[in-house]
Structures are given as C-alpha cells and as structure tokens.
Amino acid sequence: MTVPVAQIVDAAAYIQAVEEAVAAAAAYYAGGGSPLDDDAYDALVRGIAAWEAAHPDEVSPDSPSGKVAGGAAEGDVPHTVAMLSLDNVFSPEQFEAWAASLARRLGHDVERFSVEPKLDGLAIAARYVGGRLVRLITRGDGTAGEDVSHAIGTLEGLPAELAVPVTVEVRGEVLMTTVQFEQANEARVTHGGEPFANPRSAAAGSLRARDRAYVATMTFFCYGLLPLPDTDDALAARLAEGAHGELMTLAAEFGVHTTATTQVPGSIAGSVEEVLARITRIAAVRPDLPFGIDGIVIKADRAADQRAAGAGSRAPRWAIAYKLPAVEKITRLIEVEWNVGRTGIIAPRGVLEPVEIDGATITYATLHNPADITRRDLRLGDRVMVHRAGDVIPRIEAPVAHLRTGDEQPIAFPEVCPRCGSDIDTSQERWRCVQGRNCHLVASLSYAVGRDQLDIEGLGGTRVVQLVEAGLVADLADLFTLTREQLLGLDRMGETSADNLLAALAAARTQPLSRVLCALGVRGTGRSMSRRIARYFATMDAIRAADAEALQQVDGIGGEKAPSIVAELAELAPLIDKLAAAGVNMTEPGAAPPSATAEEPREGEDVTADPDAGPLAGMTVVVTGAMSGPLAKLSRNEMNELIERAGGRSASSVSKKTSLVVAGDNAGSKRSKAEDLGIRLASPDEFAALVAELLEPSSS
Numbered sequence: 001m002t003v004p005v006a007q008i009v010d011a012a013a014y015i016q017a018v019e020e021a022v023a024a025a026a027a028y029y030a031g032g033g034s035p036l037d038d039d040a041y042d043a044l045v046r047g048i049a050a051w052e053a054a055h056p057d058e059v060s061p062d063s064p065s066g067k068v069a070g071g072a073a074e075g076d077v078p079h080t081v082a083m084l085s086l087d088n089v090f091s092p093e094q095f096e097a098w099a100a101s102l103a104r105r106l107g108h109d110v111e112r113f114s115v116e117p118k119l120d121g122l123a124i125a126a127r128y129v130g131g132r133l134v135r136l137i138t139r140g141d142g143t144a145g146e147d148v149s150h151a152i153g154t155l156e157g158l159p160a161e162l163a164v165p166v167t168v169e170v171r172g173e174v175l176m177t178t179v180q181f182e183q184a185n186e187a188r189v190t191h192g193g194e195p196f197a198n199p200r201s202a203a204a205g206s207l208r209a210r211d212r213a214y215v216a217t218m219t220f221f222c223y224g225l226l227p228l229p230d231t232d233d234a235l236a237a238r239l240a241e242g243a244h245g246e247l248m249t250l251a252a253e254f255g256v257h258t259t260a261t262t263q264v265p266g267s268i269a270g271s272v273e274e275v276l277a278r279i280t281r282i283a284a285v286r287p288d289l290p291f292g293i294d295g296i297v298i299k300a301d302r303a304a305d306q307r308a309a310g311a312g313s314r315a316p317r318w319a320i321a322y323k324l325p326a327v328e329k330i331t332r333l334i335e336v337e338w339n340v341g342r343t344g345i346i347a348p349r350g351v352l353e354p355v356e357i358d359g360a361t362i363t364y365a366t367l368h369n370p371a372d373i374t375r376r377d378l379r380l381g382d383r384v385m386v387h388r389a390g391d392v393i394p395r396i397e398a399p400v401a402h403l404r405t406g407d408e409q410p411i412a413f414p415e416v417c418p419r420c421g422s423d424i425d426t427s428q429e430r431w432r433c434v435q436g437r438n439c440h441l442v443a444s445l446s447y448a449v450g451r452d453q454l455d456i457e458g459l460g461g462t463r464v465v466q467l468v469e470a471g472l473v474a475d476l477a478d479l480f481t482l483t484r485e486q487l488l489g490l491d492r493m494g495e496t497s498a499d500n501l502l503a504a505l506a507a508a509r510t511q512p513l514s515r516v517l518c519a520l521g522v523r524g525t526g527r528s529m530s531r532r533i534a535r536y537f538a539t540m541d542a543i544r545a546a547d548a549e550a551l552q553q554v555d556g557i558g559g560e561k562a563p564s565i566v567a568e569l570a571e572l573a574p575l576i577d578k579l580a581a582a583g584v585n586m587t588e589p590g591a592a593p594p595s596a597t598a599e600e601p602r603e604g605e606d607v608t609a610d611p612d613a614g615p616l617a618g619m620t621v622v623v624t625g626a627m628s629g630p631l632a633k634l635s636r637n638e639m640n641e642l643i644e645r646a647g648g649r650s651a652s653s654v655s656k657k658t659s660l661v662v663a664g665d666n667a668g669s670k671r672s673k674a675e676d677l678g679i680r681l682a683s684p685d686e687f688a689a690l691v692a693e694l695l696e697p698s699s700s
C-alpha cells in the first residue's frame with residue numbers, strides 16, 4: 001500500500017495546508033461532509049507533519065498534528081478518562097516494528113493481543129447509572145465531548161437498560177450499516193434534505209442532529225468498558241484488572257452489542273504472526289461485511305501491559321490501527337448510460353471521471369435502477385463518493401452534495417428502450433424493455449432494415465416487433481423467406497401492404513454488399529467502414545476468407561479492430577449462409593477482389609478509390625448543408641456512397657487534405673473553413689453535374 005504525502009514547499013503553503021486540514025476535519029467530525037476524501041486528508045496531514053519535522057520552530061498552534069480529531073472537534077462534557085485516537089501502521093513490516101517497540105517499552109514480548117475490526121464510524125461514550133442509559137457523549141477533543149443524549153433510543157445495540165443494574169461507562173463506535181445508510185438518505189431526500197455522502201458522515205450528522213422529522217437508526221459496537229465515579233468497588237476492580245477480551249465478554253453479558261456476533265468477531269492472538277494471519281482474514285471478508293471497516297485494531301490485551309505502556313496526548317501506546325486501503329474516493333459523475341441486459345433489464349451505469357481506488361482505475365459504477373438515482377438525488381456533474389471493495393463492482397454511494405456548484409443537471413431517464421425503441425415496463429423498480437429477451441433481436445432487425453442498411457420500406461419498428469412476437473422471424477435471414485400468407489395473417493396487414501413489403505424485401509436482396517455487411521451490425525463496421533471493406537474485398541467470400549492481417553489492409557482498420565471483426569464474422573457464419581441461401585446479394589458492384597496472386601499488401605495505395613476510375617478519382621470530398629435538386633432525396637450516407645462510387649473518398653471534416661466541399665443551404669462552419677483554406681466549393685447542382693453519369697442508374 002502506498003502512502004501519499006502532500007508536498008509543502010514553504011511557510012505560506014504550510015499555513016494554508018493547516019487551515020485546509022482543520023476546516024476539513026471540522027466538517028468531517030460535524031457530519032457536514034468534508035471536501036476531501038480520507039486519502040486526500042491523510043496525505044495532507046502527513047505533509048503537514050513532514051514540514052513540521054523539518055521546521056520545528058515554525059509549528060502553528062492550530063496544527064492538527066498530535067491532536068485528537070485534528071483539534072477540530074470539541075465539547076463541554078469532560079471525559080472520565082481521555083478518549084483518544086489511534087496511531088496507524090500500513091504494512092506487516094510496520095506492524096512488526098510497532099510490536100517490537102512496544103515489547104521494548106514493556107521489557108517483554110506481548111503474549112496476548114486482542115484483534116478487532118476497526119469500525120468506520122465515530123466514537124461515543126455511553127454512561128449507565130444503575131443499569132439505565134443516562135448520557136451519550138461524543139469523543140470531542142478527547143478531554144471533553146458533546147452531549148448527544150437526544151440520540152438515546154436510535155442506536156441499535158445500545159439498550160436503554162442493561163441486563164444487570166450496574167453503573168458503568170460503555171465506549172464504542174456508532175456507525176450506519178449499508179442498509180441503514182440507504183434508509184437514512186432516502187428519508188432525508190424525501191424530507192427535502194441533501195443526502196449524506198457516505199455512512200460515516202451520515203452517522204456523524206445523524207448523531208448530532210436534534211428534532212428531526214424522521215428517525216435515522218444507527219448501530220453501536222462496544223470496544224471499551226470503564227468505571228464511573230459511582231461504580232461499586234467490586235466492578236471497578238474487575239474493570240481495572242480485566243483483560244480487553246474479558247471486558248468484551250462482560251459487555252455482552254450486560255446486553256451491549258460487541259463485534260462477537262459479526263463475521264469479524266474480536267479475537268485473541270498469541271504472537272505477531274497470529275495477528276498478521278488474523279488481519280489477512282478480516283481484510284478478506286471486508287467486501288462482504290454489512291458495515292464499513294477501515295482497518296484492524298490491535299491492542300495489548302492484558303490490563304497490566306496497557307498500564308505499563310501508557311498513552312501519549314493523541315493515542316494510547318498499547319494499541320495500533322492497521323489501516324486497510326481506502327475503498328472510497330470522491331470523483332465526478334460525467335454521464336449515465338443505460339444498458340439493456342440479456343433479459344431486457346434496463347440498467348443505468350455511471351460514467352466517472354477516472355479515479356484510482358486501491359490500485360485500480362475506476363471509470364464506471366453501478367447505479368442499480370432509476371428509483372435508486374431518485375433516492376440518492378444524483379445529478380450529472382455531481383461529485384460522488386465511489387465505493388469499491390475487492391472485486392465487487394464499484395458503486396456510487398451518494399453525491400457529495402455540499403460540493404455542488406449549481407451547474408449540475410438532472411439525469412434524464414429513457415422514455416423508450418434505448419436498444420430497440422420499444423416501450424419500457426416501469427412497474428417494477430428495475431425497468432425492463434417490454435420485448436424482454438426479444439429486445440436484442442428487435443434492435444438488431446430494426447437496425448438492419450434501416451435506411452442506411454438494407455433500407456426496407458414498410459418495416460418500421462412496430463412491424464418488426466409484430467413479426468418477432470408472431471414468431472415468424474428469429475433472425476435477419478428469416479425476413480427474406482416470409483410468405484404472402486404469413487404476412488396476411490398479421491394484424492393491420494392488408495393485401496397492398498403485404499405486396500409492398502414483399503417487393504421491398506425483393507429489392508433489398510439486391511443491395512450492395514457494403515449495406516448487407518453494415519446490416520449485420522458487426523462492431524466497428526459502421527456505414528463508411530462497411531463500404532471500405534466491401535470495396536476492398538468485393539465479395540462476402542473474400543471478406544470471410546480474410547484473417548486479421550488481411551483486414552488491416554483496409555484503411556482505418558487497426559490491430560485492435562481487425563481480430564474482433566474476424567471473430568464476429570465467424571460467429572455470424574450461419575446467418576450469412578442463411579442470407580446467401582435466401583438470395584441476398586453478396587457482392588459489391590464495381591469492385592474487384594484483391595488479386596489472389598498479389599501476395600504483397602497494396603502498400604500506399606488508396607484502397608477506397610481506384611485512381612483511374614470515376615469523375616472524383618483521387619479526391620476527398622466533404623458534404624455540408626442541405627442538398628437540393630437531383631440530390632435532394634439523398635441521405636448523408638447515400639451522398640457518401642455516391643462520392644465513393646465516383647472514385648472519391650468521403651470525409652466528415654474539412655482539412656487541408658480536402659479537395660472539394662459540396663455546400664448546400666445552411667452550410668455553416670465547414671463552408672467558412674473551406675473558404676479560409678481556399679478549398680474548391682461546389683453547390684449541390686454543380687456537384688450533381690459532376691457525377692451525372694452515376695446519378696441516373698442509382699439503385700435507390
């Protein structure tokens with residue numbers, strides 16, 4: 001685990017860093033939320049400490065170094081015994097060094113260590129008098145804390161009355177489980193409040209809040225038991241002499257919640273090796289725990305060892321926190337994607353500004369469902385707390401609402417299935433395409449029959465759905481074997497429509513190979529790439545015979561794309577055979593297959609244009625604005641096809657390499673750029689005249 005340190009270069013930067021750290025800690029302990037995640041805060045504090053070590057005379061009295069809660073929390077209820085923080089180690093070696101220094105201090109090796117999870121919440125002292133819970137106090141600055149007795153009754157595991165009528169102080173951690181956190185945020189957002197960024201700040205904020213319209217339940221875990229002034233002598237002696245593990249057993253007998261009932265119960269280790277083995281086991285189950293832990297706390301178990309070791313101003317010397325890597329980082333939610341799963345479930349996924357969590361770069365996080373987005377009050381552009389533990393898919397915990405700038409935008413929910421365009425069933429929290437398992441088929445068919453692919457008129461979205469639902473079409477090829485009788489059996493299908501559709505299907509059979517290839521929907525082969533591939537190989541057989549290396553001879557296909565195209569085409573082999581058998585054209589008009597004898601790649605040659613053929617031979621042409629005259633009906637894709645049929649090369653942006661810009665009405669920046677660069681311009685009519693020979697026999 002790497003331990004980053006903020007670099008502080010001079011005294012001014014030091015003072016600024018101290019201010020920043022104190023402000024962050026104040027917000028953190030108040031539960032209002034800090035602008036920094038823990039890693040960033042810790043790096044800053046380490047930077048401050050490093051600068052102070054080098055400039056001992058210039059240490060600011062405000063410095064967080066050596067103080068409980070960085071000096072940022074306070075209170076007016078004095079503690080009977082100081083409530084301290086813990087020192088940290090980050091590796092087995094550091095732990096061994098700490099154990100060795102403790103052994104030196106004690107004059108003997110520690111024979112019993114207590115090993116517990118480091119619960120990620122906040123410390124609290126609960127005072128019981130005669131078995132009744134009378135007061136709750138925060139840690140504060142360690143010497144005095146804040147009275148939060150109003151929270152009595154909201155902490156699971158901290159009963160109002162103990163099983164035994166003792167007078168005692170119970171210390172431990174207040175946290176929110178993942179479930180409690182979700183409930184608290186939902187209640188808060190429903191009541192018009194801003195969500196908490198994570199369970200820890202939710203616990204801190206909820207504990208301090210008074211007179212709230214709703215109750216936020218939290219969970220308490222005991223890790224300390226000590227006498228109060230009125231504790232009877234027998235119990236006081238037992239508490240003073242009892243080992244930590246024994247006190248935890250006693251606390252459980254009193255009816256207080258300890259880690260004993262969790263998947264990570266406190267345990268005793270007899271050696272440094274045993275401690276390290278136990279740390280490994282706790283770290284391994286961390287992702288599965290229903291609450292957050294940020295490390296493992298190791299304590300000398302025996303009271304005598306604790307007494308002999310003593311404490312510093314900030315932390316005891318007999319205990320140490322073995323920190324685990326942070327699982328939370330703050331980053332930005334850039335976008336929400338809606339993906340449709342195999343069964344038609346439409347799931348949102350957050351696209352994040354890349355952030356590194358525990359050595360992995362995270363760019364996506366699950367968002368579960370639309371209700372989840374609403375519950376969390378998430379917005380585009382929000383800074384979000386991202387959680388990633390182990391191999392579990394990262395999730396967005398909540399927005400960091402206090403970092404909002406006002407520029408955040410609502411997240412738009414899809415109105416139709418983002419894949420096939422059908423309706424969405426929103427009756428459940430998890431939205432689902434009404435096509436369910438057929439969604440993918442409907443989407444791929446709708447794409448294949450679209451204007452830029454097979455261009456089958458009369459086959460709109462609803463017809464496609466109808467054919468699929470009637471069980472008449474299970475793949476693209478089935479379209480071409482539909483019979484008149486089958487069509488007439490469909491609702492809202494008269495004789496004329498049926499005949500028109502059959503005619504459109506017959507025409508589609510003669511589409512050029514480029515469009516058939518495009519219709520297959522192979523990733524990386526959109527309209528213009530399909531044309532380039534078809535022109536280069538001329539026949540489907542030649543394309544299918546090509547390996548990745550051969551495919552890379554096509555302009556624009558690199559080493560990454562080529563193998564995936566080859567693999568997808570191999571998967572599609574049965575469909576392609578079925579299409580060919582149904583009479584679908586598999587050749588590109590006007591193109592010749594690469595010569596079988598010319599083994600050498602045609603280096604440097606522009607494969608999309610035969611330099612000797614066509615009025616646009618060797619030219620790169622850009623089309624912009626609205627086409628008119630004989631070109632009025634052509635889509636942009638059809639214009640590009642025309643350019644390529646005429647031997648040219650179509651491009652979408654104007655550069656010095658552009659030879660001609662066809663500019664229609666409302667041509668904007670591309671036209672002005674062409675003028676700036678002195679590139680030849682043509683009106684749609686002039687261009688139509690240029691390629692007149694190709695316009696007449698146009699197939700579509």
Ligand SMILES: NC(=O)c1ccc[n+]([C@@H]2O[C@H](COP(=O)([O-])OP(=O)(O)OC[C@H]3O[C@@H](n4cnc5c(N)ncnc54)[C@H](O)[C@@H]3O)[C@@H](O)[C@H]2O)c1
Nearest residue numbers: 024025028034036037038041085086116118119123223297
């Ligand atoms: N993001 C920020 O701006 C910001 C600001 C201040 C502090 N912090 C974070 O807070 C942490 C430092 O806070 P801290 O001083 O509260 O110390 P700490 O959380 O590192 O360790 C001490 C605390 O651990 C808790 N604890 C959990 N399990 C325990 C167990 N089994 N036995 C004993 N104690 C146990 C207790 O509450 C104790 O007070 C750092 O991780 C820091 O990153 C963050």
Ligand SMILES: [Zn+2]
Nearest residue numbers: 417420433439
């Ligand atoms: Zn769908």
